[in-house]
Amino acid sequence: MYFVTYGRFASLVADVNLEIILSSLIPVFLYHFEKHNFLKLGFVFVFLLVGRENFSLWLIFIGLFLLGTYWKDYKKRIASIIIIFISLLYFILAFKVFIPYFENPNKHFSLFNYSALGDNPFDALKFIFYNPLKAISLLFVNHLDDAQYDFVKYEFYIIYLFSGGFLVFLRPKYLLLLIPIIAQKMYNDNPLRWSSEFYYSIEVVTILPIVVFFILNEIRFPNFIKKHSVKIKKYLGILIVISGAAMTIHQFDFKHRELKYYGPDKNKFYDARMYATSFDVSKVHNYLNIIPEHASVSATGNITSHLAFREKIFYFPRVEDADYIVLLTNLVPYFLTEQKFNQHINKYLYNEDWKIIVNDDPLIILKKKEKL
Numbered sequence: 001m002y003f004v005t006y007g008r009f010a011s012l013v014a015d016v017n018l019e020i021i022l023s024s025l026i027p028v029f030l031y032h033f034e035k036h037n038f039l040k041l042g043f044v045f046v047f048l049l050v051g052r053e054n055f056s057l058w059l060i061f062i063g064l065f066l067l068g069t070y071w072k073d074y075k076k077r078i079a080s081i082i083i084i085f086i087s088l089l090y091f092i093l094a095f096k097v098f099i100p101y102f103e104n105p106n107k108h109f110s111l112f113n114y115s116a117l118g119d120n121p122f123d124a125l126k127f128i129f130y131n132p133l134k135a136i137s138l139l140f141v142n143h144l145d146d147a148q149y150d151f152v153k154y155e156f157y158i159i160y161l162f163s164g165g166f167l168v169f170l171r172p173k174y175l176l177l178l179i180p181i182i183a184q185k186m187y188n189d190n191p192l193r194w195s196s197e198f199y200y201s202i203e204v205v206t207i208l209p210i211v212v213f214f215i216l217n218e219i220r221f222p223n224f225i226k227k228h229s230v231k232i233k234k235y236l237g238i239l240i241v242i243s244g245a246a247m248t249i250h251q252f253d254f255k256h257r258e259l260k261y262y263g264p265d266k267n268k269f270y271d272a273r274m275y276a277t278s279f280d281v282s283k284v285h286n287y288l289n290i291i292p293e294h295a296s297v298s299a300t301g302n303i304t305s306h307l308a309f310r311e312k313i314f315y316f317p318r319v320e321d322a323d324y325i326v327l328l329t330n331l332v333p334y335f336l337t338e339q340k341f342n343q344h345i346n347k348y349l350y351n352e353d354w355k356i357i358v359n360d361d362p363l364i365i366l367k368k369k370e371k372l
Contacts, residue, residue, distance in 0.1 A: 001163075001164065001208075001209040001212065001213070001240065001241045001244055002027075002205075002206075002209045004241060004244050004245040004248055005160075005163050005205045005208065005209070005244050005248065006159055006163070006196055006201075006205075006244075006247060006248040006251045007159075007196050007199075007200075007201035007202055007204060007205035008202070008205050009248060009252070009267045009268075009269065010196055010197050010198055010199070010201070010251075010267060011198060011199040011202050011205075012266070012267045012269075013197075013198055013262050013266045013267050014198040014199045015301060015305075017199050018051055018052050019052065019199050019202055019203065020199050020202050021051070022047075022048055022051040022052060022055055023202045023203045023205075023206040023207075024206060025044055025047065025048060026048075026062075026203075026206050026207055027206065027207075027210060028044055029041065029044045029045065029048065029062075030062075030210060032044060033066060033076065033079065036075060036076075038075075038079060041079070045059070045083065045086075049086070049087065049090050053091075053094040053095070053098075053099065053111075054111075054184060056087045056088075056090045056091040056094060057087075057091055057121075057180050057184075058180045058181055058203070059083060059087035060084055060087045060088055060091065060180075061176050061177065061179060061180045062083070062176075062177060063080050063081075063083035063084035063087060064080075064084060064176055065173065065174070065176040065177050066079075066080040066083065067080035067081065067084065068173060068176075069173070091121075095120065095121050095122070113188055113189040113190060114187045114188060114189065115189050116138055116143045116187060116189075117135075117138075117187055124187070138186065138187055139153070139182065139183065139186045139187075140153055140154070140157075140186070141153070142191070144189070144191060146191075149191040149194070149258075151258055152191050152194045152195050152258045152259060153186055153194045155195065155196065155257075155258045156185070156194060156195055156196050156201065159196050159201075159247050159251065160196075160201070160204055160208060162243050162244065162246075162247045163208060163240070163243065163244035163247055164208060164209070164211075164212035164240040164243070164244060165208060165211075165212075167211070167212055167215040167216065167240075168211065168215070170215055170219065171214075171215045171218060174211045174214070174215060177207050177210075177211060178204065178207065178208075178211070181203040181204060181207070182204070185200065185201070191259070192259060192261065195258065195259050196251065197257070197259050197261060197262075198261075198334075212237075212240060213237065216233050216236060216237055217233070219233065252267065252268045261334045262334060278330065278362075279328075279330070279361075279362055279363070283360070283363075284328075284363050285306070287358050287360065287363055287365060288303075288306055288307065288326070290357065290358070290365065291307065291324050291326070291365070293310065294310060294311065295310070295323045295324055296310070296311065296312035296313070296314075296321060296322045296323050296324070297310065297312070297313050297314070297322055297323070297324045297325075297326060298313075298314040298315075298316045298317075298318060298319040298320070298322035298324070298325045298326070299313065299314075299315070299316055299325070299326040299327070300315075300316050300326070300327050300328050300331065300333060301315060301333055302328050302331050303326050303327075303328060307326065315333075316333075316344070317336075317341075317344035319348070322368070323367065323368050324365060324366065324367055324368070325348055325354065325364075325365070325366040326363075326364075326365050327345060327363070327364045327365075328362050328363060329345065329361070329362045329363075329364060330361075330362035331362075345364070348366055349364075349366070352369075353368060353369055354366045354367065354368055354369065355367055355369055
């Protein structure tokens, strides 16, 4: 199930992201907790905490879940309390001390985009506490003034209910593992984050198989079918995996997705188009060799990874003090419309401060002219 759920394939379309890496360690974290491997648990815990500021919030809820589940186990009870306390402390320090310390007039923390809740995490917590019904409704309704996003949240819930999420209604305690990550998604101002596209559901994809099969293991059947319970659970597990895989295949179809931010051939691993390209890749690589190793570069996202490991590299249309601009014009960045993308390109194509050194469709390389 871990490898057939839709969000895992959707993340193939995205850039590398800490959310994917850290989410994959949650099962490792739970495994070491289960096995009393507290030293290894501690290493994973610290890695998760410092990896991203929002993981401390998730770890608070994971700690609460573990505390309630393993209350009778003294060592696990103490470990759960430590996890909760340190995660809460780190969450407060991150937003009250660490982030403000590194901010300056030119660099602001930009990942708290929850205008419906407030200006910071503490305002958000107050809003949820004083307006619980409104907070619940925001998990399901489009809170932006754009009707095209009305069904994005519903699509997310349908995908993961059919991927086994319906079992949570049998054991509501498992909602503790899901509430913080779903709330962070649905309260956000960016409708892409509400969806199952790119890596924006990777935390759910990672934790859901664990939740589903823990619940299956806990289900108790009436006496008259109790002797068949092992077989029933096995077949139910198989059905859930098939259902999740079927939902994944359904979402692979471009026309079935609410948000059509990328083409139909970008994550369908059994389609030959995923492994093909419309241009000569070797020729592009030869052109990239023109760019000096230490030059600062602004490039489109599909190029940046091939020019990385230099002191300065920017994601076009951010240019700043770059010496070179490298563009693949046939692949529009997901956050821009084609019209906006072309406007940004023309801004530099017809700028006297830049000269074109390569124009071999779809590749364009510009070099900044030296000032006399």
